[in-house]
Structures are given as structure tokens and as C-alpha cells.
Amino acid sequence: xxxxxxITETASRLFAEQCTHSAIQLAEAEGGAPGIWSAFAETGFPxxxxxxxxxxxxxxxxxxxxxxxxxxxxxxxxxxxETGILGGWLLASAGLELPEGIVTVAPGSRADTLMIxxxxxxxxxxxxVPWGRHAERLAIVRDGxxxxxxxxxxxxxxxxxxxxxxxxxxxxxNASSDRAAAPAGVDEESLRFRGALSRVALMAGAIxxxxxxxxxxxxxxxxFGRPVAKFQAVQQHLVxxxxxxxxARMAAESAGRQANRGDARFEIASSKLVVNQAAxxxxxxxxxxxxxxxxxxxxxxxxxxxxxxxxxxxxxxxxEWSNWVGDAAIEAGADGLYPLITGGSNL
Amino acid sequence: MRFTPxxxxxxxxxxxxxxxxxxxxxxxxxxxxxxxGMSARSDxxxxxxxxxxxxxxxxxxxEWGGSDKKxxxxxxxxxxxxxxxxxxxxxxxxxxxxxxxxxxFGNDEQRERFLPSICRGxxxxxxxxxxxxxxxxxxxxxxxADRDDxxxxxxxxxxxxxxxxxxxxxxxxxxxxxxxPGGNKREGLSQVLIDLxxxxxLELSPIPFLNGEHHFNEVSFxxxxxxDENVVGQAGMGWNQNTTEMAYERGGPDRWLxxxxxxxxxxxxxxxxxxxxxxxxxFGELTARWxxxxxxxxxxxRLIDDGDAPSVESSLVKEMGTRFELEVIEKLxxxxxxxxxxxxxxxxxxxxxxxxxxxxxxxxxxxxxxxxRSVAAKGLQGLPA
Numbered sequence: 171x172x173x174x175x176x177i178t179e180t181a182s183r184l185f186a187e188q189c190t191h192s193a194i195q196l197a198e199a200e201g202g203a204p205g206i207w208s209a210f211a212e213t214g215f216p217x218x219x220x221x222x223x224x225x226x227x228x229x230x231x232x233x234x235x236x237x238x239x240x241x242x243x244x245x246x247x248x249x250x251x252e253t254g255i256l257g258g259w260l261l262a263s264a265g266l267e268l269p270e271g272i273v274t275v276a277p278g279s280r281a282d283t284l285m286i287x288x289x290x291x292x293x294x295x296x297x298x299v300p301w302g303r304h305a306e307r308l309a310i311v312r313d314g315x316x317x318x319x320x321x322x323x324x325x326x327x328x329x330x331x332x333x334x335x336x337x338x339x340x341x342x343x344n345a346s347s348d349r350a351a352a353p354a355g356v357d358e359e360s361l362r363f364r365g366a367l368s369r370v371a372l373m374a375g376a377i378x379x380x381x382x383x384x385x386x387x388x389x390x391x392x393x394f395g396r397p398v399a400k401f402q403a404v405q406q407h408l409v410x411x412x413x414x415x416x417x418a419r420m421a422a423e424s425a426g427r428q429a430n431r432g433d434a435r436f437e438i439a440s441s442k443l444v445v446n447q448a449a450x451x452x453x454x455x456x457x458x459x460x461x462x463x464x465x466x467x468x469x470x471x472x473x474x475x476x477x478x479x480x481x482x483x484x485x486x487x488x489x490e491w492s493n494w495v496g497d498a499a500i501e502a503g504a505d506g507l508y509p510l511i512t513g514g515s516n517l
Numbered sequence: 518m519r520f521t522p523x524x525x526x527x528x529x530x531x532x533x534x535x536x537x538x539x540x541x542x543x544x545x546x547x548x549x550x551x552x553x554g555m556s557a558r559s560d561x562x563x564x565x566x567x568x569x570x571x572x573x574x575x576x577x578x579x580e581w582g583g584s585d586k587k588x589x590x591x592x593x594x595x596x597x598x599x600x601x602x603x604x605x606x607x608x609x610x611x612x613x614x615x616x617x618x619x620x621x622f623g624n625d626e627q628r629e630r631f632l633p634s635i636c637r638g639x640x641x642x643x644x645x646x647x648x649x650x651x652x653x654x655x656x657x658x659x660x661x662a663d664r665d666d667x668x669x670x671x672x673x674x675x676x677x678x679x680x681x682x683x684x685x686x687x688x689x690x691x692x693x694x695x696x697x698p699g700g701n702k703r704e705g706l707s708q709v710l711i712d713l714x715x716x717x718x719l720e721l722s723p724i725p726f727l728n729g730e731h732h733f734n735e736v737s738f739x740x741x742x743x744x745d746e747n748v749v750g751q752a753g754m755g756w757n758q759n760t761t762e763m764a765y766e767r768g769g770p771d772r773w774l775x776x777x778x779x780x781x782x783x784x785x786x787x788x789x790x791x792x793x794x795x796x797x798x799x800f801g802e803l804t805a806r807w808x809x810x811x812x813x814x815x816x817x818x819r820l821i822d823d824g825d826a827p828s829v830e831s832s833l834v835k836e837m838g839t840r841f842e843l844e845v846i847e848k849l850x851x852x853x854x855x856x857x858x859x860x861x862x863x864x865x866x867x868x869x870x871x872x873x874x875x876x877x878x879x880x881x882x883x884x885x886x887x888x889x890r891s892v893a894a895k896g897l898q899g900l901p902a
Binding site: 385389399402405406408409412413416417419420421423424427436437439440441443444447488489491492493494495496497498499500503504505507508509510511512514 | 518520521522524525533537546596597600777780781782784785788792794796797798799800801802804805806807808809810811812813816830833836837887890891893894897898
């Protein structure tokens with residue numbers, strides 16, 4: 171199973187044109203980028219992997235993850251994952267209508283108080299909701315039901331991620347929702363794994379971009395009469411960042427391929443863990459190699475590094491996923507440990 | 518640079534299962550003292566058993582006793598052997614690189630002489646690259662070969678030669694043409710084959726490891742005669758041949774599996790107990806990182822089978838893999854939190870003691886991580902390595 175190269179080419183062209191340094195900067199200042207979103211939506215990209223009969227764009231989960239990788243690479247300030255493989259997936263799976271606009275999901279916070287009563291009326295708050303202020307619908311799964319709640323009537327409290335992207339608090343008071351039974355395999359746990367998979371794809375793209383940016387910057391910047399990339403101490407940062415870019419992309423694509431086949435919990439858990447660590451190491455190496463320039467708003471490194479710092483803690487950090495994989499390793503036992511590493515979820 | 522994910526085919530998975538069944542029958546856990554990856558013991562009888570299955574020199578042509586298998590097939594056999602801590606020492610070098618070098622650069626007479634016995638697991642090779650004054654700067658080798666009737670006369674010294682005292686043959690990088698002042702050091706080098714057991718003028722002296730074990734040797738040549746039929750490939754082209762050889766050497770499972778048997782044994786010895794969360798988290802982190810590294814390393818083997826020469830990719834994997842090995846050892850030491858005794862009743866603790874003592878060599882052997890970084894950095898910037 172591979173990705174249609176046309177998807178990679180078209181999405182790359184679109185993002186390269188739309189997501190300029192100043193456009194991303196403006197999106198942050200204004201809390202959104204409606205222009206970039208509508209150019210993106212026009213192509214049908216947000217709904218890739220959702221079936222056409224449900225109003226989606228068809229295609230596979232792998233295709234959708236490739237688009238997310240490019241969203242990460244170009245730091246596109248848009249709710250692509252939420253509208254597509256997270257919220258859109260919840261709605262389409264349960265046979266609920268896909269709205270024309272943005273769908274978002276509640277990533278799940280301890281402070282959430284949202285309750286839905288027997289008549290489908292929603293009351294309470296959800297936190298850290300990506301692009302909540304721009305969403306048309308909030309998709310929720312719990313207790314065997316998927317609910318689609320219109321955001322229009324909600325009280326919205328603005329908050330932002332480390333990358334300056336909206337992560338809002340939505341408070342509902344007796345808001346009516348559309349509900350339908352969640353089919354098998356669509357529940358809180360599967361949404362959490364999908365959320366992690368979406369972040370892994372985004373992060374793989376961002377680390378690769380950051381690593382390439384660092385190679386070109388250190389080849390241009392001269393000190394002591396030669397490009398700083400000629401110094402071994404600087405080369406070490408370039409090598410380590412490119413390793414992490416390769417490692418992250420391999421982990422993301424391996425997990426994506428398995429998710430496209432079926433149960434991929436082991437691969438997703440493992441990939442979120444290793445890509446989180448890769449993001450930590452690579453942002454450190456790339457910032458160091460850039461010196462003070464990388465700390466400024468006028469230079470574009472922060473579009474990638476700040477997104478990585480935000481995404482690495484969304485949908486589970488190293489501790490959550492090392493506990494999950496550790497429990498799987500202990501269940502596999504000594505004789506089953508290597509077969510788990512080679513066979514993963516297929517074991 | 519691009520690593521493409523790949524999965525095992527049905528046939529490859531069948532091979533994996535066959536190797537696992539072989540190991541479970543031949544070396545059930547508890548019946549043998551596992552080794553640390555490629556530093557495992559040398560056991561001629563075990564090498565013979567593997568050879569009987571066609572698992573030594575398996576990528577070599579059938580014509581010369583091999584099985585015409587792919588790099589991925591060899592990857593599967595090797596990863597299972599290493600994770601098991603199986604005693605692969607005797608055939609290790611011949612299987613990993615020397616067989617391929619003789620097949621690629623040698624002539625038919627040399628193929629006939631060496632490849633069938635390599636594939637039968639009957640011949641152990643040592644490698645002669647480093648010298649007292651040539652380590653990372655390998656092109657500076659000064660072991661001198663002077664032209665003589667029907668061959669060359671060798672004088673000089675090779676150092677850090679693993680297992681020269683137990684192996685049969687030696688593949689050596691020597692200088693057959695002196696460097697002119699200002700000339701290119703990479704020219705004028707040649708690879709020659711030397712019989713370690715029956716050569717006049719060859720002197721072996723042990724260089725004990727820091728823990729007293731005998732792996733390393735110094736090998737000196739005093740007017741050693743090397744006949745022309747023992748020169749591999751073209752005289753003077755040794756540098757290029759040697760670079761190709763190192764590409765076979767890098768990026769494989771031997772560069773990230775060394776402490777695996779130790780971690781597996783920790784799990785065996787703690788099984789059934791109530792594990793504290795930091796221990797669970799450590800198992801989780803190591804498992805996930807091995808999963809990701811293995812996918813990278815497997816993709817390099819697939820690239821080789823597709824006809825690529827992924828030298829930058831394999832340098833990156835080796836640099837990352839060997840650093841990971843040391844990180845594993847550090848994390849285990851932090852976890853254990855009490856004194857290590859080499860004679861401990863616990864196999865895990867015996868293995869960990871050995872990991873600590875031999876670990877620093879992991880990021881040095883076969884090219885230091887500093888040299889690998891320099892190869893990789895040039896590759897990243899599109900420069901020749």
C-alpha cells in the first residue's frame with residue numbers, strides 16, 4: 171500500500187504557496203487562517219479517508235496521514251487532523267452528517283466537565299480544544315455513542331498552544347446534539363490512539379523541515395571565514411537532527427501502514443514515544459546550530475520547533491506511552507519480547 | 518537520503534519462524550550462557566549447524582556454495598542469532614563481509630578456494646585494517662608490500678585484530694605503492710589474504726582487554742611472502758574495495774542488539790513479580806526504540822537488495838544504534854542500583870557486568886561514531902564521503 175504521489179505533489183504545492191513565513195505569523199496574530207483553510211478545503215483534502223458516501227473525499231488513512239505529514243512540514247496553521255481523521259472519522263463512522271466547516275474534538279482533559287443527558291442535551295466544559303473558536307461542530311465519543319454538538323451556542327474562552335495555535339475551552343449550556351451509536355472499534359481508546367497517530371505524522375514532517383532548514387542555514391552562515399557547517403561540533407547537530415528526522419518519519423510511516431491494515435496500537439504507542447523523544451532532541455540540536463537567530467520571531471525556525479513542543483505533549487507524552495508499551499512487553503514475557511518488537515500488533 | 522518502511526514477505530516470515538524454532542531446539546534458554554550480540558563466543562560446531570541450514574554466507578551465489586539469498590534474509594537470520602546471544606563468533610566476519618568482498622572483487626580461483634568453505638562454516642576470518650599509527654585515518658596505513666617474484670613481501674604491524682589467535686585467515690589492507698610527497702593516500706593500497714595458521718614470518722601477540730580477556734592481537738609481518746593469487750581484486754584499488762566492505766559492515770542488527778539479551782534476561786528474572794512503574798516504563802521505552810531502530814535498519818537491508826549502496830544511511834544507523842546500546846546499558850545500571858559482581862548467580866547481572874566492561878567498545882569498533890558523523894555530515898550536504 172503506498173500513497174498516490176499526486177497527493178504529495180498537490181498538497182506540497184498548495185502549502186508551499188499558502189504557508190509563507192508571514193502567513194503563518196499572521197495566523198498566529200489573528201488566531202486562525204481562514205484563507206489557508208478555504209484553499210485547503212477546496213481541494214477536498216480535509217476529508218481524505220472518509221468514505222465518499224458519507225460526504226468524505228475517499229482515499230485511505232495512509233493518504234490522510236501523508237497530508238498531515240505535509241501540514242507538519244509546512245507548519246500549516248489549520249485543523250486538518252481534527253476535521254479529518256479525528257472528528258470527521260467519529261461522525262462518519264456513526265453515520266452522522268459531516269458539516270461543511272471545521273470539526274474538532276476534545277482531546278480529553280482532567281478538568282473536562284461536559285455531560286450529555288438522556289435527551290442529548292450537552293452541558294459543561296471541554297478544554298484544550300484545537301481551533302474550538304472556528305469549529306462548526308464538536309465531535310464526542312463516549313459510552314457507545316457519538317455526539318455531534320454545534321459549537322455556535324457555546325461560550326468560548328481563548329487559549330493557545332506553545333505554537334500559538336488555538337486550544338480553546340468550550341462551555342455548553344443545554345446544547346442539543348445529534349447522536350448515533352458508535353460502531354465497534356470507535357470509542358474513547360481508539361480516538362486517543364488516532365490522536366496520537368495524527369501528532370506523530372505532523373511531528374515527522376516538522377522534524378524533517380527543521381533538519382533541512384538547519385543544514386541550509388549552517389551552510390550560509392559564515393564565522394571564522396567559513397560556513398559554520400564545516401565545523402565538526404556543528405556537524406554533530408546536523409547529523410543528530412537528520413537521524414531524528416529519519417527515525418520519526420520511519421516510525422510515523424510504519425505506524426501508519428499498520429493502522430491502515432488494522433489494529434496498530436503497539437505501533438502507534440511506540441511511535442508516539444520515540445517521535446516525542448526525537449522532537450525533544452532535534453529541537454535542541456537545531457536551535458543550538460542556529461544560535462541567536464533561531465530565537466527570533468523574524469526567522470522561521472520557531473514555526474517548526476514550537477509546534478513540536480506543542481504536539482509532543484498532545485495525546486500522550488513519553489510517560490503515558492512507555493507505560494502502555496511496557497505493559498505490552500511484560501505481557502509478552504521474556505520469550506515473547508523480540509517477537510513483539512518484530513511482529514507488533516500482528517503478533 | 519530516504520528510508521522507506523518495509524515489511525517482511527510471507528517467505529521471509531517463514532524463515533524467521535524456522536530460525537526461531539532452530540534456536541529454541543538448539544539453545545533453549547537456561548542451557549547456554551548467552552553472549553552480547555556479535556561479541557558472542559566462537560563455537561565451530563554451532564557455526565557448522567547453522568551452515569547446514571544454509572545460514573552462513575547465505576547471500577553468496579549457489580555456484581560457490583551459498584544460497585543466493587538476499588540481504589533481508591541474512592538480516593532475519595542474524596537478528597535472531599544476536600538477540601538470542603547465540604555463539605556466532607567463529608563465522609561472523611566471513612559471513613558479514615569477507616565472503617562478499619571475495620565474491621565481488623576476487624577471481625574465480627579465489628572464489629573456489631574460499632567461498633564454499635565459508636558457506637560450510639569451516640573458516641574464520643580476521644580483519645587487518647588498523648595499525649599502531651593508523652586508526653580512524655585509515656588511508657595512512659603503512660604496512661609495506663614490496664614486489665617480489667610471484668608476489669609481495671610484507672613488513673609492518675596490524676593492531677586490534679580480533680580473534681587472530683583462533684581464526685584461520687586474515688584479510689589485510691596494505692600499501693603496495695608508496696605515496697609520493699603530496700600524493701593521494703587513498704591510492705596504492707591493496708587487500709591481501711594471509712593464512713594465519715601456516716605463514717612464516719607472522720608474529721601474533723595478545724593485547725588483553727581491560728578485563729583480562731583475550732580478543733585483541735597485534736599481528737606483525739617480518740618479510741612475510743604473499744603470493745599474487747592472494748591479492749584480492751586489483752592491486753592499488755584496496756581503498757575503494759575497503760570502503761565497499763565497510764558498507765556491508767555498518768547499519769546491521771549487530772549495531773543495536775548487543776545489550777538485548779541482557780534486557781530479555783532482566784524481563785525473565787523479574788517475570789511474575791510486581792514491577793515498579795519505572796521498570797515498566799524502561800521496558801516500554803526500550804521496546805519502542807528497538808522497534809523503530811529495527812525498522813530503519815531493515816529498510817537499509819531492503820535498499821541493498823534493491824541495488825542501492827546506502828553508505829550514508831548505514832552510517833547514520835550505526836552511529837545511532839551504537840549510541841543507543843550505551844544508553845541501554847546506562848539505564849540498566851541506574852535501575853539496578855547495587856553492586857555488580859561478574860560471578861553473580863543472576864545471569865542478568867553477569868551479562869550487565871559484561872555490558873559495562875565492554876560497552877565503550879561498541880561506539881569505537883568498525884569506525885568510531887565521530888568518523889561516522891563525518892561521513893554522514895558530508896552525505897547530508899551532498900559532498901563525497
